[in-house]
Amino acid sequence: MTGSIVTLGEVMALFLTADARPLGMATDFRLDVAGAEATVAIGLARLGHHAVYLGRLGDDPLGAQIVRTMRGHGVDVTGLQLVPDGPTGLLVRDAPVDRPISVRYYRSGSAAGTVCPDDIPPPLVESAALVHLTGITSALSDSAHATVLHVLRLAREAGVLVSFDPNVRLTLAPPTRWRAIFEEVVPWCDIVLTGADDARVVTDGDPAAWFLDRGAKTVVVKDGAKGAYETDGTTVTQAPARQAVVVDPVGAGDAFAAGWLGGWLRGLPPEQRLREACVVAALAIGAPGDIAGLPDDRVVQAVLAGEGDVTR
Amino acid sequence: MTGSIVTLGEVMALFLTADARPLGMATDFRLDVAGAEATVAIGLARLGHHAVYLGRLGDDPLGAQIVRTMRGHGVDVTGLQLVPDGPTGLLVRDAPVDRPISVRYYRSGSAAGTVCPDDIPPPLVESAALVHLTGITSALSDSAHATVLHVLRLAREAGVLVSFDPNVRLTLAPPTRWRAIFEEVVPWCDIVLTGADDARVVTDGDPAAWFLDRGAKTVVVKDGAKGAYETDGTTVTQAPARQAVVVDPVGAGDAFAAGWLGGWLRGLPPEQRLREACVVAALAIGAPGDIAGLPDDRVVQAVLAGEGDVTR
Amino acid sequence: MTGSIVTLGEVMALFLTADARPLGMATDFRLDVAGAEATVAIGLARLGHHAVYLGRLGDDPLGAQIVRTMRGHGVDVTGLQLVPDGPTGLLVRDAPVDRPISVRYYRSGSAAGTVCPDDIPPPLVESAALVHLTGITSALSDSAHATVLHVLRLAREAGVLVSFDPNVRLTLAPPTRWRAIFEEVVPWCDIVLTGADDARVVTDGDPAAWFLDRGAKTVVVKDGAKGAYETDGTTVTQAPARQAVVVDPVGAGDAFAAGWLGGWLRGLPPEQRLREACVVAALAIGAPGDIAGLPDDRVVQAVLAGEGDVTR
Amino acid sequence: MTGSIVTLGEVMALFLTADARPLGMATDFRLDVAGAEATVAIGLARLGHHAVYLGRLGDDPLGAQIVRTMRGHGVDVTGLQLVPDGPTGLLVRDAPVDRPISVRYYRSGSAAGTVCPDDIPPPLVESAALVHLTGITSALSDSAHATVLHVLRLAREAGVLVSFDPNVRLTLAPPTRWRAIFEEVVPWCDIVLTGADDARVVTDGDPAAWFLDRGAKTVVVKDGAKGAYETDGTTVTQAPARQAVVVDPVGAGDAFAAGWLGGWLRGLPPEQRLREACVVAALAIGAPGDIAGLPDDRVVQAVLAGEGDVTR
Amino acid sequence: MTGSIVTLGEVMALFLTADARPLGMATDFRLDVAGAEATVAIGLARLGHHAVYLGRLGDDPLGAQIVRTMRGHGVDVTGLQLVPDGPTGLLVRDAPVDRPISVRYYRSGSAAGTVCPDDIPPPLVESAALVHLTGITSALSDSAHATVLHVLRLAREAGVLVSFDPNVRLTLAPPTRWRAIFEEVVPWCDIVLTGADDARVVTDGDPAAWFLDRGAKTVVVKDGAKGAYETDGTTVTQAPARQAVVVDPVGAGDAFAAGWLGGWLRGLPPEQRLREACVVAALAIGAPGDIAGLPDDRVVQAVLAGEGDVTR
Amino acid sequence: MTGSIVTLGEVMALFLTADARPLGMATDFRLDVAGAEATVAIGLARLGHHAVYLGRLGDDPLGAQIVRTMRGHGVDVTGLQLVPDGPTGLLVRDAPVDRPISVRYYRSGSAAGTVCPDDIPPPLVESAALVHLTGITSALSDSAHATVLHVLRLAREAGVLVSFDPNVRLTLAPPTRWRAIFEEVVPWCDIVLTGADDARVVTDGDPAAWFLDRGAKTVVVKDGAKGAYETDGTTVTQAPARQAVVVDPVGAGDAFAAGWLGGWLRGLPPEQRLREACVVAALAIGAPGDIAGLPDDRVVQAVLAGEGDVTR
Ligand SMILES: Nc1ncnc2c1ncn2[C@@H]1O[C@H](COP(=O)(O)OP(=O)(O)O)[C@@H](O)[C@H]1O
Ligand SMILES: Nc1ncnc2c1ncn2[C@@H]1O[C@H](COP(=O)(O)OP(=O)(O)O)[C@@H](O)[C@H]1O
């Protein structure tokens, strides 16, 4: 429907607790798929866009499940490789009620971190409407960071716009490393979508200003239940979060990104794309895991139109 | 305890999602029983009334389960027939959090629609204290509609009062057909219980007036979280909804009807029967499916008395 | 790896009991995908072949799930259409231990039966290595049967080989109709794979002879726990079934067909393709549903090589 | 279809482990209904007979569930009372693979044991075709034993035949007590169905002789996987067990009794009623719990006719 | 980390409904551990204290599971005996949404009530920092009450402080008996933690005064969603409840007690120990059952510090 | 009851598929505990022995669950440390029917591999009746191997006997490394228990001879469904496997080892300890996971005595 979006990173098998028991007390788990870029890609595919996912996975049953899930949702995974060099990364997590969430990653030595510039088919990047990257990929390994830089260069040369979400994970690297990554990557980016918390790694001042100063043309700041705003340095557009009962807050920011980028690709003005992004995020946090709640466009439009709860 | 209530319609097997995942993402389902009139019948039986359910089901394992469930709850199913003419109707549905509900019906060609006037044992109707009907049955098929008219005639001849709930299902028929049904049926009815939304199919004005104009003596208007009111054209009695956390809103109106009709059968004044109806409805939406939350009278009275949460 | 296989038919949502309770007593169900041709297509895709699935599904959440599952397994569904003309077909089934299986279909009026010759993109058929069809599709509706004949003509004109499995379903049509279908369809087919029971609809004598007489070049007869044999009218090659604990026998024949056709596409001699087919079938019946047990080639080869149970 | 069968005893809530973990390691349980006489009553009702169940249950949610289950299956529970004198009895049990089963009863002080002769409506007994009793009821309490004797007297006076199953439970009483019960009760009984093991409480010799000596006219001896035989003292008729994969062996004897008594009520000759009884028992042990596997007559006849596994 | 806490009572197997269906409609249950003193002991052990649990359990699989759970959480169960004199007590309960909770106990004749003074190893009591008792144990049986008095005497002689929670259970004894217990026990106690409701059994006036008058030095009054306060007769310190979504309110008071006693043992001032107690209680009611939500100290401190929801 | 057994190694969180779907198709998982030495330790503890487990775990929720499980079963974990140096190791596995099992380990960089000689409290080893080690620990890391050698020295100096199970895991190291480990370790060992397959890593000849040649006094060779034998170089004692339906074969060898070592500690002669070992192993493979089926001594004796299936 619109040009394609290319993204890249580590998508993992998620073992999610199946009830409200916290991780230290849980016995039943459900397998799901997780990863910031994969959530954005699946979110965009569900909304009807052509999303391309690049990178590596272990050539094992969990890797096969992930490929099946992404391809099932319509993500183009022809450039995603199953390699024997390491296992598919994995995380274990709970989603308790009113209690800090516990997450443990098993991604050290995983296949995803072995991604390298040669894995990237240049035409896929060059023909895209947008490339979306996150800080996580740079923090995975040196070769993953090199791959990010390689993609940035390909995109710039081909005049393809780039969006970036810091997506800070302090278990992967210390704040200094994150700051270094941002200083290196942001100048290549046109759009930055950042969580208000993540932005605090670089500044306690105005987060938008920090990214605009380094070259971003549009900065979107997501701020949980408070909603989000975007700015091009001149105008600020604000949107309240959509009222929601939270089943599983993880992935809200990536769902929001999918909604926002989808709106941006369709040429919606700031107010509308922020509103759609808030709807997508609110629907995402009403279901367990990062993926199950991602809506298709029909559901988004029904919610925006305030349609009744049941059609029958 | 009071005279019997006779009802009639299509009761179906409900495949309900087992967690908060929306229908398009769900893998686990729980079998339940659904159908507006069946919910009213079971609701009344649980409250201690003698409810009689007429109609047809497929002579198959799902039909057998439905009979077992209804009979188990004490509904008199001696007049409900298992026939080989078609399968038991079925619906598939989710109950997601903060998201429009998806329902799909598999009732075309089902056994229930083959019901005909000869299926109705006249004495069961003639000896009843009340006959309860809905618009759905008329919309199922010509022979089902003929059966409704037949029952209305039997009731009128025997001086048995009739209550009616429009229960509009736009997947069964277009608005014009629904209006035609109401114009034909309402003049035979004493009591109308209608959802405020359903009433909008016939009028954007005062819903009670529309039904009173066509002969109803008492009209009860249910309005979701806003509560309900009833009127005989002279006095209007209002009741707020009972504060509730919504687990599954479907069936609220039928649970309300069971509560209201139960109170009416026991001779409660308007204020009290509305209050009991709101309690029954609030309890019903606190459990998954249409049936599991329907309370017995002991629970209703405990809730009305504001008894503590745990007795031990 | 080899040329593509094109198939066509009705793929349905399967509500499968989640434990050993028979359908009339079950409460927990798991959603799966079922349909003879879809099982063959997924089975081939899992084995590494390019399988193309044509036809129609309802434009609804269950249809979306089916597309996601098939696409996830790598089946090419670009020619499978989601249409608003009817719901996605559905079946409800148990898999009890030592007890007849109960199946109920909800496919009357479903979207799949509205398939018509215009739905078939000629190039997909003409470029195929093989077209696989079953009797079920012809039994669905007149337009589905017309579509089958259309595909047969396209294949013959393009010199594409055709395989056919009678797959008799007596709930869809009486034996006379099945016989009529076979008389009309078999002359267009090169390969017939038939269950020994299904063959009895046309003859109590030698099933292979019946099909060979009508033009088939190769006939494969599947006979449950007894195994299978194939013949070209001259040589008969036999293979014993692989010893197996049966978890869910449904779909064994379609899994076998996937295994056999996969071997045939790779040019394996009769003895080897029969042996692989028996392995694929035995693995399929060791898991619930028609799909979950379908192996990839690695598992097939490990089983054939008699590798130990656990590699670690 | 035939005259009614009246039975009496303690029916309990069964908490059954939901997977193969033994009781000492299990965390998930499924609620079911258990009790030797209730299994016979439900078994007969499922086979199409009019079964009447008498006795007492606690007036509590578990008692309500049991009534619902029995009534749902068509058992006449109009004479079963919910009383406030004690809780509904309960048992906790596993069904592990190849391992001794663990059962724990919580029936001391339960409502069922307070049953007394006045609870028995004489007409229900006097109009029956058969009264079925077990040793368990006599072992529950003095008043329960008095009720058994009362029913025996009512039956004899009305010329109603009596069947009896020792059903020894050594957790309820020591062997001497069981022997005393049998010496007192058997002379009132026409038919004795006994497990071979249970019979060993009274004799290591020929079990049939022991019961025939005390007045039984027909003795049926059930012997697990070896099958069963019956004798009237003159002729012995034997039947092998039906080959079966055992999912849960508990309740086999009661299922067998339902099958045998059903056949007896329909006037089947010994060979046929034994064969039906073996089929009913084999189907019962193929499903978890005592009740879920009990077949209706259609399934029994399909199995006897050796019909294929799937009809579709 | 601090001196040990000794407690005593009946710990039971809890069969808890696995979803929002009320007890009378539930089919799936999860086994857990329950008992006021056991919750306090496990709560303290999870917070890092040395908790000693005394008493009796049945020598059966449920008793073994309970021992395993308590020992697993670090409770010292060397003084807890598995005896053949009766079964392990059991309760069945639901945790419905917005509806009165149903609890049924199966503890009559259970092993726990046979506890006697000789079961208490004096050194365990004499070396403790605190003994914690509840009214329940006294209400179980005469010998259990004698054991309570024996422990009180041992504690007083050794100068060990005693805390007491009335924990009224009206199914165990009538109000008069509870009052008698309190009159006898409270004079031996230093600290009383009481639910506001429980206190109403003895006074409708100021609950703290009633207990202070009988010798308590510190009285803590827990008042559900309103929070709690404590007083030594001079100063009153108040704490609001922590805002919480209630998943299962049962056990809140015992979780609070664990938190409060843990703070007291660590020498925290009233305001801080009340605040920690409210956090522990709020976390406990966010998970199903009495135990699963009990936090370790790390979680308590993270919540008090207002740390973000996910660390990653 | 007997002297203590000390063991050492990596115990992991096991995510086990919850139904018969293979790993590549499974969505539901159950958390369990796995690890060869931990299974032996828990097996011995369940049989009533004092088992001591040494080593390291991550200081995280999965580590806490493992400690809770082991301590719950009565294993002495006072010497098992939770450290911040790495996560708790994890494995993901299925247990399909008639199909090769898939296992994936996530143990690289895990806390267990950081174990070092200083972690071993000498008195725990010196006071033991037996030290049990496996080849796995040596293959984890250099420091883990050093710890094994340290323990071997401590044991020899204190005159404590040592048993050893090769437990080859080819994902941890190549065959040459395993051979090197055995050459280094076996001379320190008195008892070797080896799977017949594992022994093939060192010899295709007589496995017992290979180990006896290197100093072992007793060699036990486990051979799956064929059973096991032991020899001291002079006498060979053989035992058939106990007939069993296999639910999950993994852990059979470790369960066997627990049974054999338990018998050896109690001074049973070869024939009897082999027979007990086969019973323990057969019970273990009848339940999912490595731990759930491990019996206590009562169950072992009941099975050996051929006691009936249900006691009630
Ligand atoms: N509690 C909530 N209620 C409603 N919407 C929310 C809530 N939390 C997050 N959202 C939505 O998700 C968006 C992103 O959430 P945020 O937590 O800022 O993302 P991130 O995961 O990147 O930190 C918010 O802008 C808002 O639209
Ligand atoms: N969110 C809610 N909270 C509390 N009560 C509700 C809620 N929704 C419905 N109810 C109760 O159920 C009754 C019927 O609901 P309504 O949605 O009007 O019925 P219908 O299903 O016929 O549309 C209302 O009058 C009210 O008492």
Ligand SMILES: Nc1ncnc2c1ncn2[C@@H]1O[C@H](COP(=O)(O)OP(=O)(O)O)[C@@H](O)[C@H]1O
């Ligand atoms: N009980 C069984 N054990 C092992 N293999 C079986 C069993 N049942 C079927 N199969 C395999 O599946 C193949 C097809 O089975 P069949 O029942 O003949 O198919 P259909 O489903 O077409 O009737 C058989 O040839 C055999 O290889």
Ligand SMILES: Nc1ncnc2c1ncn2[C@@H]1O[C@H](COP(=O)(O)OP(=O)(O)O)[C@@H](O)[C@H]1O
């Ligand atoms: N393993 C089995 N396989 C097949 N049928 C069985 C098996 N066990 C029991 N049955 C059937 O159930 C009947 C009663 O079983 P039995 O164990 O003797 O009953 P009880 O429960 O009274 O001891 C047997 O006669 C047989 O028909």
Ligand SMILES: Nc1ncnc2c1ncn2[C@@H]1O[C@H](COP(=O)(O)OP(=O)(O)O)[C@@H](O)[C@H]1O
């Ligand atoms: N709904 C609630 N929300 C937040 N905290 C609660 C809630 N209910 C109970 N609590 C906490 O648990 C504590 C004890 O609760 P309460 O119900 O008084 O205990 P009890 O179980 O002894 O009656 C309260 O003081 C409060 O801190």
Ligand SMILES: Nc1ncnc2c1ncn2[C@@H]1O[C@H](COP(=O)(O)OP(=O)(O)O)[C@@H](O)[C@H]1O
């Ligand atoms: N299929 C089986 N049936 C019965 N017992 C078995 C079976 N498989 C293993 N066992 C028992 O477990 C023991 C150890 O099994 P084995 O597979 O040799 O161990 P390992 O896991 O070390 O390879 C065997 O000696 C036997 O007693």
